[in-house]
Amino acid sequence: MNKETIKISGMTCAACAQRVQKAVSKLEGVANANVNFATEKLSVEFDDQTTSMTAIKEAVELAGYGVIEESKGNKVTIPIGGMTCAACAQRVEKAIAKLEGVNKVTVNLATEKATVEYDTQKLRLSAIKQCIEKTGYKALEIDKNTVDEDKLRKEKEIKTLWIKFIVASVFGLPLLYFAMVPMVSWWPFPIPMTLNPMMYPLRFALLQVSLTLPIIIAGYKFYTVGFKALIQRSPNMDSLVAIGTSSAILFSLYNTYRIIQGDHMAVESLYYETAGVIIALILLGKSLEAVSKGKTSEAIKKLMGLAPKTAIVIEDGKEMEVPIDEVEIGDIILVKPGDKIPVDGVVLEGNTSIDEAMLTGESMPVDKKAGDKVFAASINKNGMIKFKATKVGSDTALAQIIKLVEDAQGSKAPIAQMADIVSGYFVPVVCTIAAIAFLAWFLTGHSLAFSLTIFISILVIACPCALGLATPTAIMVATGKGAENGILIKGGEALETTHKINTIVFDKTGTITEGKPEVTDIITTAGIQRERLLQIAASGEKGSEHPLGEAIVRRAEMEYLELKQIEKFEAIPGHGIEVVIDDIHVLIGNKKLMDSRKISLEEFKTTSDQLAGEGKTPMYVAMENKLAGIIAVADVVKESSTKAIKKLQSMGIEVAMITGDNRKTAEAIAKQVGIDRVLAEVLPQDKSNEVKKLQGEGKMVCMVGDGINDAPALVQADIGIAIGSGTDVAMESADIVLMRSDLMDVPTAIHLSKSTIRNIKQNLFWAFGYNAAGIPVAAGLLYLFGGPLLNPIFAAAAMAFSSVSVVTNALRLKRFKAYH
Numbered sequence: 034m035n036k037e038t039i040k041i042s043g044m045t046c047a048a049c050a051q052r053v054q055k056a057v058s059k060l061e062g063v064a065n066a067n068v069n070f071a072t073e074k075l076s077v078e079f080d081d082q083t084t085s086m087t088a089i090k091e092a093v094e095l096a097g098y099g100v101i102e103e104s105k106g107n108k109v110t111i112p113i114g115g116m117t118c119a120a121c122a123q124r125v126e127k128a129i130a131k132l133e134g135v136n137k138v139t140v141n142l143a144t145e146k147a148t149v150e151y152d153t154q155k156l157r158l159s160a161i162k163q164c165i166e167k168t169g170y171k172a173l174e175i176d177k178n179t180v181d182e183d184k185l186r187k188e189k190e191i192k193t194l195w196i197k198f199i200v201a202s203v204f205g206l207p208l209l210y211f212a213m214v215p216m217v218s219w220w221p222f223p224i225p226m227t228l229n230p231m232m233y234p235l236r237f238a239l240l241q242v243s244l245t246l247p248i249i250i251a252g253y254k255f256y257t258v259g260f261k262a263l264i265q266r267s268p269n270m271d272s273l274v275a276i277g278t279s280s281a282i283l284f285s286l287y288n289t290y291r292i293i294q295g296d297h298m299a300v301e302s303l304y305y306e307t308a309g310v311i312i313a314l315i316l317l318g319k320s321l322e323a324v325s326k327g328k329t330s331e332a333i334k335k336l337m338g339l340a341p342k343t344a345i346v347i348e349d350g351k352e353m354e355v356p357i358d359e360v361e362i363g364d365i366i367l368v369k370p371g372d373k374i375p376v377d378g379v380v381l382e383g384n385t386s387i388d389e390a391m392l393t394g395e396s397m398p399v400d401k402k403a404g405d406k407v408f409a410a411s412i413n414k415n416g417m418i419k420f421k422a423t424k425v426g427s428d429t430a431l432a433q434i435i436k437l438v439e440d441a442q443g444s445k446a447p448i449a450q451m452a453d454i455v456s457g458y459f460v461p462v463v464c465t466i467a468a469i470a471f472l473a474w475f476l477t478g479h480s481l482a483f484s485l486t487i488f489i490s491i492l493v494i495a496c497p498c499a500l501g502l503a504t505p506t507a508i509m510v511a512t513g514k515g516a517e518n519g520i521l522i523k524g525g526e527a528l529e530t531t532h533k534i535n536t537i538v539f540d541k542t543g544t545i546t547e548g549k550p551e552v553t554d555i556i557t558t559a560g561i562q563r564e565r566l567l568q569i570a571a572s573g574e575k576g577s578e579h580p581l582g583e584a585i586v587r588r589a590e591m592e593y594l595e596l597k598q599i600e601k602f603e604a605i606p607g608h609g610i611e612v613v614i615d616d617i618h619v620l621i622g623n624k625k626l627m628d629s630r631k632i633s634l635e636e637f638k639t640t641s642d643q644l645a646g647e648g649k650t651p652m653y654v655a656m657e658n659k660l661a662g663i664i665a666v667a668d669v670v671k672e673s674s675t676k677a678i679k680k681l682q683s684m685g686i687e688v689a690m691i692t693g694d695n696r697k698t699a700e701a702i703a704k705q706v707g708i709d710r711v712l713a714e715v716l717p718q719d720k721s722n723e724v725k726k727l728q729g730e731g732k733m734v735c736m737v738g739d740g741i742n743d744a745p746a747l748v749q750a751d752i753g754i755a756i757g758s759g760t761d762v763a764m765e766s767a768d769i770v771l772m773r774s775d776l777m778d779v780p781t782a783i784h785l786s787k788s789t790i791r792n793i794k795q796n797l798f799w800a801f802g803y804n805a806a807g808i809p810v811a812a813g814l815l816y817l818f819g820g821p822l823l824n825p826i827f828a829a830a831a832m833a834f835s836s837v838s839v840v841t842n843a844l845r846l847k848r849f850k851a852y853h
Contacts, residue, residue, distance in 0.1 A: 034064060037086060039075045041068070042099035043258065045319075046270035047500045048460050049098065049851060052262075057094040060084050071505035076440075097261050101186070109158060113140070113145045114171035121170070128168045132156055159359045170499040187323070194320040201313035205306075209826075210236070210245040212306035219283040234300035237370070238289045239304040245282065252278075252312035268460040274315055277466070277492035277825070280309040284485055302482045311493055311829035321503075321837045326376055339410035340431060344375035349418065364422045367415045367573075375410050377424035385416030437523060437770075438516045446525030449504035455801075459500070463808070467491040470812040486825060490811035494828035495804055499835040503796035510569050511789040518851040519772035520759070520782050527768035531786035532731045537681055537779065538712070538746070540738035541699065542580055544756055546668035546707060548739065550580055552588040553649055554665035556640060558693035564594060566662045569726055570654050572597040573612040573621050577604060581652060582668045607716035609652075620655040624695055625714070627653050627660070643698030648705060651800035667709075668702075669717055677704045679777035682707070682853060684780060687732070691715055691723055691746070717742030737779055754779060781851045792846055796839045803835050 035816040038177050044050055050070040050435050057066040057075065062083025067076045077089055090100045116122055119142055126140040129147060134155030140147045149161055163174035168829030214224050215231075230237040249256075252274075259275030262268050281304040290298035344360050345367045346353050348679055352367060352718065360376050374387065378822040386398035389411040398414050401407060407420055409429040426432065467488050475484040508525045522528050539545050557566050571711070572623050574582030575596055589596065601613035608629070609622015620626060624641075627634055632655045641651045641663060649665040689710040692699045699713035713766035722738075724746050727734045736743070736750035747753030756774055807828070815823045 035076050035081045036076070039077065039090065039093065041073055042101050044070060044073060044098060044662050045258065048269040052269070053093055053096050055096055056092045057089055057121055060088060060092055063089070067548060069505050071502055071509055075794070077525040082089065095356045097258070097265060102850070108148070111149065111161065112146055112173035112506060113147055114173050115166060116142055116145055117171060118142070125168055125170055128164050129161060132160065132164055141395065148830040158356060158597045160754050174428060191320065191323045192222070194323055197251040197315065198320050200317040200318050201248045202307070204244045204247045205309045206250070207312040208306050208309045209239060210240060211301070218729050230300045234292045234297045237300060238292050239301060241303060242289065245305040245309045248309040248312050249282070252316060255312065266334055268464060270460070272460060273463060273492045273495065276309070277489040278311055280485060281308040281489055281825070283481070304485070307489065307825045307827055310826045314826070315832065318832070318837055322840060337349035341375050341410070343374040343412060355770060360425050361421055362425055366420055366422055367419050368420070370413060370415050370417060373410045374407045376422045376428045378407055378420040378422045379550060380405050380407060380420045383416050383418035385418050387416045388650055392535060434516060434521060437521050440524065446504055446508060446529040446793070448529055448790070449525065455500060459586040463491065463495040466808060466812065474813065486822065487811065487813050489825040490823045490828040491808060493825055494807040494811045499800035499803065499839045502839050503800050504793050506840050507789050507792045507796060507846060510843050510846040511785060514846055514849050515782070515785055518778070518781060520778055520785065521770040521772065522782070523768050527752060528786055529791055531735070531769070531783055533792045534686065534735045534752055534783060536687045536689065536727055536751070537735045537737060538689045538727065539690050540743050541690055541694065542668060542701060543739040544737055545674045545690060545702065545853055546670050548580055548668065550666045550668040552584055554644060556637065556663065558636065561661045564592070566654055567592065567664065568594045568597065569614055569619055569656070570621055570652070570664055572599060573610055573619050574615050575599070575611055576602045576644040580668070581650060585652070585664055585668045605672045607800055617795070618658070621652060624653065625656060630655070631657065632658060632660055634660060636660065636710060642697060643697055646701055648698060648701035650694050650698045670702065670705055671776060673776045677779055678706050678708060680777070680780040684783065686783070689721055689727070693717065718745070720746035724749045725728050743849035754782065773823050777852050784852065785849060788846060788849055796842055799838060799842070800835070803831070807831060818851055
């Protein structure tokens with residue numbers, strides 16, 4: 034299955050998004066199609082053997098919308114030195130055009146620049162420069178200013194909307210003035226006598242026509258898009274505006290014709306100002322909405338802006354500043370104090386501290402030395418370092434975070450499905466209600482003008498914009514805010530489900546504890562020397578990747594003990610290891626391993642119980658099937674663990690701990706951090722079963738872990754949270770990734786989810802409530818009981834600001850504060 038994202042233009046409301054979604058979903062081979070109105074993107078999953086991207090784009094265009102082609106390549110302008118005539122320019126152009134991956138090239142002799150569009154997957158910028166040099170000319174330094182095309186397009190769209198609104202206002206305000214002032218006798222600034230509607234009705238009507246015409250031109254898209262959607266039997270918000278304002282204009286034109294025919298009283302039935310002011314107000318609403326929607330994706334724009342543009346690469350002992358695109362895996366990069374790290378890598382030499390706040394949300398700089406990893410966009414605070422590039426371009430941690438946040442912002446939460454279903458039927462239902470209300474009032478003896486006012490008010494007040502924006506805007510702001518705090522949420526569904534969590538299961542090692550255990554006690558049986566026991570155990574554990582084994586090896590290295598050669602090694606998952614050293618058969622592991630091999634532990638029963646009670650893990654060492662001693666290892670509890678667990682419990686969430694350790698050790702650690710429920714002596718493969726058992730009790734379970742052995746449990750849980758210091762497998766399996774090892778981010782993630790869902794519910798309540806209250810009022814319900822009739826102009830104002838209020842409410846999530 035292929036998964037692609039397409040940028041769509043021309044959508045004005047949730048009904049448009051539904052229409053595109055339905056059109057694409059109908060194609061054979063499309064497994065899933067999801068249109069996000071807020072991001073204006075279509076995410077589609079399809080079988081490329083059955084359908085193609087071309088067919089999908091055609092379906093979007095047939096539905097009446099545009100596809101914005103986003104170049105996957107790169108466009109660069111390279112200044113060239115040494116060209117003297119048109120033949121030189123031709124020569125360079127032909128040479129570059131021959132390179133594989135070049136889509137388009139033009140060389141301008143006057144500006145002495147080559148503009149090249151190329152595929153970054155097939156061609157590097159350095160290869161284009163080399164080609165220019167080989168042709169006999171000089172490739173000069175490239176201008177570092179890069180252009181964000183999407184940002185420019187959005188800015189242009191907002192600018193166009195504001196210009197249209199200004200035009201509509203410039204003509205709409207005098208139109209409203211001339212239409213309303215004659216009705217208000219007390220107004221101190223009457224209109225000129227030469228334009229008095231009672232004395233010069235035709236002059237008055239033609240003035241209104243001339244003022245309305247520029248407003249209609251400014252809002253022409255409502256008509257072109259709206260009527261096209263209507264013809265295709267898929268009306269949207271534009272259709273409502275187009276039908277409503279067209280009705281007012283046509284009725285007014287008919288009355289203008291009556292004035293020409295001599296019926297001067299027809300001047301009282303002109304509704305030009307209704308149509309003009311409605312268009313102006315809706316353009317204002319659209320402009321404010323576009324500005325607000327731009328603010329929802331500010332977090333991701335900030336992340337994109339973090340990446341440095343150049344890097345200092347050391348080649349043949351020389352320092353060269355090159356564009357970031359030219360850095361390759363394996364390059365040696367120099368970073369000076371105050372500079373940003375250009376790509377991901379491993380420190381080769383130098384010591385420094387690096388501010389990684391932009392990736393992890395952690396405010397304290399992290400010390401780095403040879404062998405430590407560094408990440409793109411983090412800031413080198415004080416020392417100078419050299420590092421080897423290990424990940425570049427779209428593989429860096431920053432690029433992966435941006436991709437993850439983009440995907441999450443484009444996804445839908447299950448709560449949005451209700452709004453989608455409603456908006457799909459909404460516009461046709463509103464048109465039907467408007468038509469019924471019009472006929473009902475007209476057939477009960479009311480005038481055509483009165484019935485038309487009702488008709489226009491219903492069409493104009495009922496807009497599904499707010500419905501379409503209610504969920505995605507909140508998700509966009511929340512996922513961006515999460516990323517700012519080092520909490521990466523992989524989608525709308527994960528964000529929604531998290532607020533329902535009532536049980537959290539923490540893995541012990543590396544999650545509640547630091548995951549870097551230290552040897553605390555070495556106890557031997559008679560006849561075995563302490564150093565000999567440690568040497569044998571460390572030699573055996575040298576081949577193991579278990580944290581407890583690594584602690585034993587570290588202790589032996591600290592004591593400068595020589596490690597022996599292993600003749601045989603076998604890992605026994607959940608139990609320990611079996612090795613042969615110096616022809617001696619050695620077993621190193623837990624009680625289960627010793628019991629399975631019938632090795633008596635009676636001699637050290639009291640000692641091991643005491644060690645376990647202190648929260649230490651006893652590792653038994655047996656030689657030739659006889660117990661040789663115990664090496665006790667303790668893992669230090671993280672500073673944030675106790676605080677985080679107390680916070681979760683205060684939120685009404687049950688906390689459990691899962692570990693492969695023996696029960697006594699596990700309970701000692703659990704007691705230390707305040708956990709009551711302990712799942713001890715659980716084999717790695719059984720962790721997911723334990724989660725399943727909790728789910729069987731009717732609990733919504735969240736699993737928090739960091740290792741490969743946690744991956745099945747992370748997948749089984751309703752929500753899987755992976756700690757950022759953990760393995761790639763754990764992160765891949767999780768729904769939420771915490772970039773720091775701070776467990777306070779777990780309650781923060783739940784708090785963020787609850788705040789977001791509360792915000793979405795507020796938005797949906799406002800969107801549904803607004804329409805539920807607005808439509809009956811527009812239909813004349815209050816008038817029926819002696820109240821006022823809703824003026825279409827007030828209906829337009831209410832509609833225009835309903836979507837703005839929803840987006841503004843979503844933006845309140847920007848004030849969200851993480852727990853510390």
